[in-house]
Amino acid sequence: MSTLTTPFGFSSTAAEVAADIDLTGRRAIVTGASSGIGAETARTLADRGAEVVLAVRDMAAGERVAKEITAATGNRAVRIAPLDLTDPASVTSFVAAWQGPLHILVNNAGVMACPERHTPQGWEWQFATNHMGHFALATGLHGALAAGAARIVALSSTGHQRSPVVFDDIHFAFRPYDPWLAYAQSKTANVLFAVEATRRWAADGITANALMPGAIRTNLQRHVGGSSGQVAPDQLKSVEQGAATSVLLATSSLLDGVGGRYFDDCNEAEVVDRRTGTLHGVARYAVDPENARRLWTVSEALLADAR
Template sequence: MTATSRITTPFNAASTAAEVVDGVDLTGRRAIVTGGASGIGIETARALAGAGAEVTLAVRDLDAGRRTAEDITATTGAERVGVAPLDLTDRASIAGFVSAWDGPLHILVDNAGVMAAPETRTPEGWELQFATNHFGHFALATGLHHALAAAGGARVVSVSSAAHLRSPVVFEDIHFRERPYEPWTAYGQSKTANVLFAVEAATRWADDGITVNALHPGGIRTNLQRHVTMEELDRLRAQMSAGGASTPDWKTPEQGAATSVLLAASPLVEGVGGRYFEDCNEAGPHEPGTRTGVAAYALDSEAATRLWKVTEETLSA
């Protein structure tokens, strides 16, 4: 990837989701936002609905989802905002969501996630963060592939993080059965998986007219950090500063949702796939000592293909 080939837009870290989608008409488009009742998921859904899309909030907490839907309708006038149950750690829940979906799907925003959780395993024995952030979204997206293909020009948005810089996918021990569990390493590995998914899906689904991209939304104080104390966040930021890395300013949820909305709806990235964005522009290669850019291992096509196969095998077992 060269500097001249990177996608740039008029938007930046300070841009909001509403600004990115201003002037874009999504009438007739159908969208799903996972984790749409919390944090940047709310603002992602609000911007898409405000631009005319029919939006489904895929959430674990239906009451929170209904409150969010009512709020979006009240603030945008959009009435086609629905709520559906989805637990990304439960294969039966994902299968139920997929089977209940009828008709084409134009936009899928894989936004939900868990960050730096204490060591927790699903009933299958999978590490929770990898199971939620990657396995769950993989099962959802592949389950909805027929609906995305039917839409013509569909877009899938995989919300990753700069935390992917903390770890590649460690194929030899994805679930921390051999090595000591470390919450941030586990989170980083799952966020790398989100990028690798975009790389492989963009290749596999190109003939279906589906584009898939990944992104880092920026640092936003949301419920995603429910497992992380402010003291821990401050410690991490101080550690970054001491190591010479810049510590970006916190974004508002409206700013944090901007890159997701750009990839979901903007004509500026029409036909673009398999890339990683931050601050509403395609990221350059990661440079040591920084917390920006994308790691080479996250865009590695061989790792992406390997992860896809491993994931298929795991979910079919």
């Protein structure tokens, strides 16, 4: 399987990668679309003609963004819907309200390096938000995704290189809590989800890919003082650049039939066997099919216990 390359790169913007694409008649959901690269992803999809649902926790912020998108694009098929990814009941309600096919699902929402916290189900907060909520959303919407021969876009991070999913202690019941290790395993889970979703659902016309958007100053860094980490200024991206890889995976014909892969800077990343110390590369454990199958089974069991 050859590595997929595109004409786009680090400096490309979401508008540039979608410039020649017509999404009229396509329906999209973007989680966490009330700010940052989620809002820019939604705006670009709407600009290209898609019907876009902003799935957000903060409805007031979502409403403001939806109005801004409509004003900027002229697309009136932009709406908001409440979604709290840490609450299985909220995900169930969102899924129950969805009708008809879904063509694009962008799992964009996330938290990073937050203080130790657990959901009522006992799930570690970052794993619950970044992985379990999106897992429940995608599996709940499977019928709609199949009807739309959909693409799923899973936002991961180069931070996944800090830790695999620690299956024997996912929720830090025994280990001392470390916010960065918790974040890392949740981002590894995002990649593994894309691998296994593609394996299970490709026959339904559904593909899923994961990505590293780059270092962008957004609300994601609110628990770490607004920092994007030890990133050189010339490696920081604008919000428009940060949304480019998401939009590419969601819309480009170059990705037709392609799934289970990890991208950064609009190109497929190299598989690596040790931390790169850069913003590039995907750890081998994050694209390992056996790890992906195991995570899916564990996630199904956690959801079943939560009901």
